[in-house]
Amino acid sequence: MEIVNVLSIAGADPTGGAGIQADLKAIAANGGYGMAAVTALVAQNTCGVRDVHVPPTDFLAAQLAAVSDDVRIDAVKVGMLGTPEVITTVAEWLERTRPPVVVIDPVMVAASGDRLLGAEAEAALQRILPLADLITPNLPELAVIAGAPVAETWDAMLEQAGAVAAQHGVRVLAKGGHLAGPSSPDALVDPSGGVVAFAGARIATGNSHGTGCSLSSAVATRIARGADWATGVGAARAWLRESLQASDALDVGQGSGPLHHFAGLWSRGAVDGAGGTASDIRAEWWDGIAEVRAATDALPFITRLADGSLPREAFLAYVAQDSLYLGEYARVLARLSTLAPDPAAQRFWLHAAQGALIGELELHRDRLDGAPIGAPSPTTTGYTNHLVASCSDEYAVAAAAALPCFWMYSDIGTRLFRGELGERACDPEHPYAEWIAAYDDAAFAADTESAIALVTELAAAARPDLRERMWGAFRISAEWEHDFFRQTAVDGAGSARSADREHLVPVS
Numbered sequence: 001m002e003i004v005n006v007l008s009i010a011g012a013d014p015t016g017g018a019g020i021q022a023d024l025k026a027i028a029a030n031g032g033y034g035m036a037a038v039t040a041l042v043a044q045n046t047c048g049v050r051d052v053h054v055p056p057t058d059f060l061a062a063q064l065a066a067v068s069d070d071v072r073i074d075a076v077k078v079g080m081l082g083t084p085e086v087i088t089t090v091a092e093w094l095e096r097t098r099p100p101v102v103v104i105d106p107v108m109v110a111a112s113g114d115r116l117l118g119a120e121a122e123a124a125l126q127r128i129l130p131l132a133d134l135i136t137p138n139l140p141e142l143a144v145i146a147g148a149p150v151a152e153t154w155d156a157m158l159e160q161a162g163a164v165a166a167q168h169g170v171r172v173l174a175k176g177g178h179l180a181g182p183s184s185p186d187a188l189v190d191p192s193g194g195v196v197a198f199a200g201a202r203i204a205t206g207n208s209h210g211t212g213c214s215l216s217s218a219v220a221t222r223i224a225r226g227a228d229w230a231t232g233v234g235a236a237r238a239w240l241r242e243s244l245q246a247s248d249a250l251d252v253g254q255g256s257g258p259l260h261h262f263a264g265l266w267s268r269g270a271v272d273g274a275g276g277t278a279s280d281i282r283a284e285w286w287d288g289i290a291e292v293r294a295a296t297d298a299l300p301f302i303t304r305l306a307d308g309s310l311p312r313e314a315f316l317a318y319v320a321q322d323s324l325y326l327g328e329y330a331r332v333l334a335r336l337s338t339l340a341p342d343p344a345a346q347r348f349w350l351h352a353a354q355g356a357l358i359g360e361l362e363l364h365r366d367r368l369d370g371a372p373i374g375a376p377s378p379t380t381t382g383y384t385n386h387l388v389a390s391c392s393d394e395y396a397v398a399a400a401a402a403l404p405c406f407w408m409y410s411d412i413g414t415r416l417f418r419g420e421l422g423e424r425a426c427d428p429e430h431p432y433a434e435w436i437a438a439y440d441d442a443a444f445a446a447d448t449e450s451a452i453a454l455v456t457e458l459a460a461a462a463r464p465d466l467r468e469r470m471w472g473a474f475r476i477s478a479e480w481e482h483d484f485f486r487q488t489a490v491d492g493a494g495s496a497r498s499a500d501r502e503h504l505v506p507v508s
């Protein structure tokens with residue numbers, strides 16, 4: 001879909017919460033390209049308005065012409081107008097250019113209570129309202145336009161909105177933010193009397209600066225993007241409520257603070273670079289388990305496997321647990337295959353499951369000579385339980401949990417084989433030479449690369465909360481990898497738990 005160009009014609013707020021600054025943020029947050037022509041410079045902050053400067057209207061006309069002479073305008077939002085001359089200038093430009101969507105927020109008073117429209121301009125306002133497709137008055141503004149007292153009830157609000165809609169031939173979104181009570185309902189009333197009500201509990205916040213500006217810009221953008229009026233208002237309100245709800249996350253000013261216009265987008269991960277690319281995540285996660293990797297390298301099981309002094313019984317006890325582990329790991333990989341969203345990933349996990357089973361059979365048959373293996377140790381059980389539990393979370397989390405088994409094993413295997421963990425490991429006479437060589441396998445290295453690419457790409461595309469759960473599952477599996485090596489008793493050293501030791505009676 002083409003990106004819509006939305007022009008705000010409004011006053012400025014140097015603190016960024018209202019006026020054109022809020023409009024530009026609201027337009028962007030709702031999917032449009034924002035533009036702004038300034039009607040008035042307002043020296044204001046979250047506490048109040050200090051001064052207003054209205055530049056000569058010739059200059060406003062020049063700004064408007066500069067935009068419309070060059071840019072396709074898909075919607076216009078009109079905010080603070082300030083003086084009768086400004087109203088006339090904008091009205092003449094609207095009559096000449098006839099933008100496809102015009103939303104007028106008849107700004108009269110700031111949230112702080114300060115006037116933003118001279119009393120003499122209220123009459124001139126009546127001239128511009130019929131040029132709108134929608135006007136978005138709050139209750140006091142609706143009353144001024146209707147020439148009636150401020151509505152205090154929902155029914156009175158609907159009646160006034162209906163009268164104004166009929167009189168000016170425009171849709172009216174009457175905003176109930178100023179109604180007393182626990183809800184903040186709005187009503188969309190059309191000139192023929194149709195009403196769409198939007199209910200919503202009042203959000204407990206003092207941050208209402210710029211809500212009206214932001215809502216009208218959001219509606220203009222949604223309509224320009226093709227929504228019908230009720231849907232567009234509904235979408236804009238949902239966005240406004242989400243942004244209002246998150247406003248406490250900002251620390252802007254001492255008074256009535258602004259909305260967090262991008263709260264929803266940021267939480268859904270739309271900020272570039274927040275999560276990083278797959279290769280950033282690869283580096284970050286690998287660094288993130290640096291300590292547990294270093295601790296694993298230093299385990300007696302590893303150092304004595306490298307130098308060949310690992311007792312045979314300890315090696316066989318380890319192999320028995322590894323065989324039990326691989327059987328369960330294969331089930332988890334097969335489950336990942338059923339969870340995978342595309343055939344390539346489905347195929348990869350199935351292939352990996354088969355690889356784990358072949359490994360299990362070979363270990364059992366060739367290293368243990370088919371001797372009975374016994375029961376899984378507490379550590380083996382803990383690790384496989386973690387993997388199985390991860391399968392109850394989203395697919396991406398389960399995939400992240402399965403990754404350290406590939407990654408840490410391949411890393412240790414490669415370094416053992418090259419002698420990086422002890423020179424003897426390269427010696428063909430090394431008692432475990434054949435076993436060490438198996439982990440330097442090129443096919444296993446290629447599968448490890450595929451698993452890393454698959455998981456880090458999922459993480460790069462994930463929402464921040466999902467990415468965090470993926471990292472958590474990955475990190476815990478890395479800890480279990482360490483514990484898995486640590487559980488093997490080596491001359492009494494290196495065994496973490498006595499409960500594990502009982503299960504690690506050497507096989508035969």
Ligand SMILES: Nc1ncnc2c1ncn2[C@@H]1O[C@H](COP(=O)(O)OP(=O)(O)OP(=O)(O)O)[C@@H](O)[C@H]1O
Nearest residue numbers: 111138175176177178184202203208210211212213
């Ligand atoms: N506390 C709140 N909780 C939920 N929604 C709110 C709250 N306050 C305002 N709104 C909503 O915000 C929008 C703007 O309403 P409001 O009546 O405050 O307009 P306004 O007075 O023109 O705003 P401004 O503060 O910019 O002058 C409406 O959709 C209204 O329902």
Ligand SMILES: Cc1ncc(CO)c(N)n1
Nearest residue numbers: 011012018019080110210
């Ligand atoms: C410029 C400007 N427009 C509108 C409002 C109303 O919130 C404001 N405070 N400032």
